Amino acid sequence: MSISANNAPSSFSAFIALIKRDLMLSYRHRNELLNPLLFFVIVVTLFPLGVSPEKTLLQTMAPGVIWVAALLAAMLSLDTLFKSDYEDGTLEQMMLSPHSNALLVLAKIISHWLVTGVPIILLAPLLGLFMFMSAEGVGTLMLTLLLGTPILSLVGAIGMALTLGLNRGGMLLSLLVLPLYIPVLIFSANAVDASMAGLEIKGQLYFLGALLVLSITLAPLAAATALKISVE
């Protein structure tokens, strides 16, 4: 049949169309996007005021503090991932689309990462300077964020999809998702630490890369299945 013959390209065009639509929606709601980013900046800038402005102390704390703030900001931003689609019935229509649900979910996660993860990566060098990080440190920080924030979005999507139908899913979401975020935090903060000490960081980066590949392949499938249950 002609419909199945061109199924592949049309799945891809649905994928692109969904990313475009979500980016357009985020653009029209750009105020909402500022909240997690402001949170990220505020938390990091408060540390020198609250703890001590001493250079060496801030340098030792910097990787951990910036990464913890980035992780919490990513968790804050998860709320917008599926909520409005769930409420207005778009999610139902996604589930009823002949295209692979996992592919459509991946499109949503990618556009979510583009508007929440990428700004965090871009702001990180500035915050690194606040915390007296060295140039190599800032470089590694950006690299770990580049590998790590997509994992946060992908894994968070599973948690969000599972807790979508619940009234107060926020608490449960953190319980579900935080344990899975911890390896990312440990390896990333450790990589930044090591690079500031002039040590080799390949191992940590490989591990983050492996986690990223794993979550790109499995998270959309898991999130799509969870969404199906939530829509029911």
Next chain:
Amino acid sequence: MTDATAGLHIKSISCTRGYRDLFTDLDFHLCPGQVLRVEGKNGSGKTSLLRIMAGLAQPLEGEVLWQGRKIQHVESDYLENLLFLGHRAAIKYELTPLENLCMAKSLHGSKAENGIEEALYQVGLFGFEDIPCGQLSAGQKRRVALAQLFLTRARCWILDEPYTSLDVVAVAMLENLFTQHINNGGMLVITSHQPVTLQAGEQYRLVLPKTELEALV
């Protein structure tokens, strides 16, 4: 209702809500060119039945067959032939009617002969295509959702209360479209609290919680 493998077969399904049975052992065929009107009081399970038929919800017992095979097994074939419009219209208020329909069209991969602008013209939204849907009236939002009916190639339409907040002209336009769809061998399942007058096809009525179909002339 002769050919056992054409169309949609609802095979002895039961559905409960909480501890309440909505309907038990519901069994019927819907063949091309047939219309099914689902009626019943509020809370009698009309929407639940429609969601089960669309594969969005699982029945407690029984199964739904498309062309003689379980819908879970022929998922993409069934979904290509299905258009389900529920209470929630899947319309984004921040997007214009044009953008909303573009998305709907690419989600369903339908290769429409007439374009989106034509569909908007048909539902009387010509001139509104660049206004965010949030600024449209309830009836106009409904019309945006219903414009999908002009874009789709799906043969089985499952519509939950399509007449909600529509004016007389729009209802007449829809009935026209339904008649055309049925005459082209389409299937239609519809719930409505308003009378539906179609001049086409075999029409059946299901009044929940009864499980017998009544033929309408």
